[in-house]
Amino acid sequence: MSSQSVVFKPEISKPLLQEVMDRSGQNVLACYQCRRCAAGCPVGDETGVTPDRLIRMILLGEKNEAFNNLLVWKCVACYTCGTRCPNNIQTARINEILKQMSKEAHIEPLNPKVAAFHNAFLTSASHFGRVNELEFMSLYEIQNTRSELKRGGGWRAIVDKIKDRAKLGISMMKKKRLHFKLDKIKGLSEIKRLYAKAREKSVDR
Numbered sequence: 001m002s003s004q005s006v007v008f009k010p011e012i013s014k015p016l017l018q019e020v021m022d023r024s025g026q027n028v029l030a031c032y033q034c035r036r037c038a039a040g041c042p043v044g045d046e047t048g049v050t051p052d053r054l055i056r057m058i059l060l061g062e063k064n065e066a067f068n069n070l071l072v073w074k075c076v077a078c079y080t081c082g083t084r085c086p087n088n089i090q091t092a093r094i095n096e097i098l099k100q101m102s103k104e105a106h107i108e109p110l111n112p113k114v115a116a117f118h119n120a121f122l123t124s125a126s127h128f129g130r131v132n133e134l135e136f137m138s139l140y141e142i143q144n145t146r147s148e149l150k151r152g153g154g155w156r157a158i159v160d161k162i163k164d165r166a167k168l169g170i171s172m173m174k175k176k177r178l179h180f181k182l183d184k185i186k187g188l189s190e191i192k193r194l195y196a197k198a199r200e201k202s203v204d205r
């Protein structure tokens with residue numbers, strides 16, 4: 001068993017804790033580590049980090065660990081942890097904020113595909129108020145290709161992957177699962193205002 005002791009340094013932990021609480025709207029300080037959230041998290045086994053541990057990292061000001069763990073990138077936002085939490089702490093919202101914070105800090109995402117998915121989703125939703133599958137898939141593939149090139153991926157493998165994806169796209173279109181029509185929602189101006197406000201807030205930080 002590890003005998004490593006935990007050192008609590010408020011001057012280190014407070015800035016991270018405060019920012020996460022302000023931006024996620026979650027009272028992280030209320031967590032008393034009962035681990036009810038951990039018992040129900042469907043990705044906890046795979047990520048190695050459960051919601052209670054993530055909250056502990058934030059409380060201790062462990063920024064690198066909080067940004068670079070698979071739970072942040074693989075959380076499926078099922079809200080099971082928050083439903084079970086006696087203190088109503090919604091870790092899914094904390095995970096969203098940690099993704100955003102690591103992006104703002106220009107930290108290379110631990111899972112580039114999830115980061116590309118996240119960016120493509122948000123960009124497409126900002127254009128139409130809802131995700132347009134064709135635009136979303138194109139943005140996702142472009143960003144994936146860019147990050148693979150950045151990581152030194154070979155052209156041949158990348159072209160093969162694009163061909164596979166194109167085949168998948170065509171077969172989805174044939175089954176009417178991919179649409180060319182660009183539907184917009186009625187309240188698009190409100191969505192655009194929300195995005196603009198969120199952008200302003202993130203520039204202010």
Ligand code: SF4
Nearest residue numbers: 031033034035037085
């Ligand atoms: S269920 Fe809530 S209080 Fe319990 S460990 Fe998880 S976040 Fe903390």
Ligand code: SF4
Nearest residue numbers: 041075076078079081
């Ligand atoms: S919302 Fe995320 S962290 Fe919470 S239980 Fe679901 S997958 Fe796990």
